[in-house]
Amino acid sequence: MRLVVATCSVDYSGRLTAHLPLAKRLLILKQDGSLLVHSDGGSYKPLNWMSAPCFFTEHEPDDESLALGVTLMWRVTHAKTADMLVVSIHDIHGEFDHDLGDEPGLIKDGVEAHLQALLADNIQELGEGFSLIRREYMTAIGPVDILARNADAQTVAVEIKRRGEIEGVEQLTRYLELLNRDPHLAPVSGVFAAQEIKPQARTLAEDRGIRCFVLDYDRLKGIDDSWGRLF
Amino acid sequence: MRLVVATCSVDYSGRLTAHLPLAKRLLILKQDGSLLVHSDGGSYKPLNWMSAPCFFTEHEPDDESLALGVTLMWRVTHAKTADMLVVSIHDIHGEFDHDLGDEPGLIKDGVEAHLQALLADNIQELGEGFSLIRREYMTAIGPVDILARNADAQTVAVEIKRRGEIEGVEQLTRYLELLNRDPHLAPVSGVFAAQEIKPQARTLAEDRGIRCFVLDYDRLKGIDDSWGRLF
């Protein structure tokens, strides 16, 4: 990622034609060639940009641009469409280059994680007498979302998904098979919990003796007195 | 604008709850307190963000966070809603602070400006014998988009809008009133040119003897042999 703070003007040509007059701005050149032009305010949307896939080239200004004070030009052309973004740089006030490496975390797991935290905090939602053993109970094939005990002191493994589909039932089935080999835990029953459970997944789960439980996110949030504790 | 490249994790709580696991990312702290968290790829949309109006605070990590390797925490809370963004910074790899000043150019005038350039280059579109006097003809109350001469050597003032509404007609009316006081130019007639002209605007314009002209952007682009000259 290459960061440049520069006085520049920007021209875009594509679905529409747009121009940014000379001003000091932040230019973000990403690894994939995409370019963002940001001002020091506004929303997260850049003033102008070029999305990947695209090609970046840096070149000297022509005589006409040179006469206008341009010292460096950037050109980003889209790989498929004819979209083009041209940055005419007059002065560079700061520059910083750094390799960020891969981005591991896509945002969304937050929902599932929070559903897990909410249910763990309110495990009695699954039935009277339920108690939490622990969240993220580690096994050889991965962590079980929630391990709990029911009113009969029997172990219950809970798999949580935002949307319950067959794959989630399969995952829970594998956990159950493994957990039931442990004499300290067996017999372990399963609960498949999700905000929405697809009919096919429900059928498969119930056929395997796995209980289905629909999570009401807003309701859980409402009854959870520990809301906000994350911060 | 403060730019920080840091290894960090991010938690957001608001309309949804989201989490970004530990990784190296770009943090952009803008003048208005808004914060953007960008990775080195993807679209122009940040991985996570907080929009203005909001408040930014920097503080020391609590013991729990400290034990996890957090050295610095940022918290951005929305001014009105309960939205909150928390950045747990482990390492800072680079930092850059710079005052960008005001952003003069909102993107959109580019369309109108280009329409103006296209029509100026093809002024005969308004009628046979039309010739350009000049673009951005300056008056005491602002620049007239285009000043031209028709086949009868009469002066014509052209106001260009992307979408023609009443306000544009009023603007042109003011210019015409002023221009007609100039004996060198008078009598000056008006042309209201836009990609789309609202019925109310058309009625008002024609009532005032102003001609309406619908601009076909794609057609103008097609016939304009100077297309691409901007780059």
Add this chain to the structure above:
DNA sequence: GTGTTAATTTCGGCT
């Protein structure tokens, strides 16, 4: 200022 609609939308799920 408030509601309605388009967007260089982006993003995800689903067929």
Add this chain to the structure above:
DNA sequence: AGCCGAAGTTAACAC
């Protein structure tokens, strides 16, 4: 891969 719909949508525009 293409279509459809939601988004922490954002942004522009009409009323």
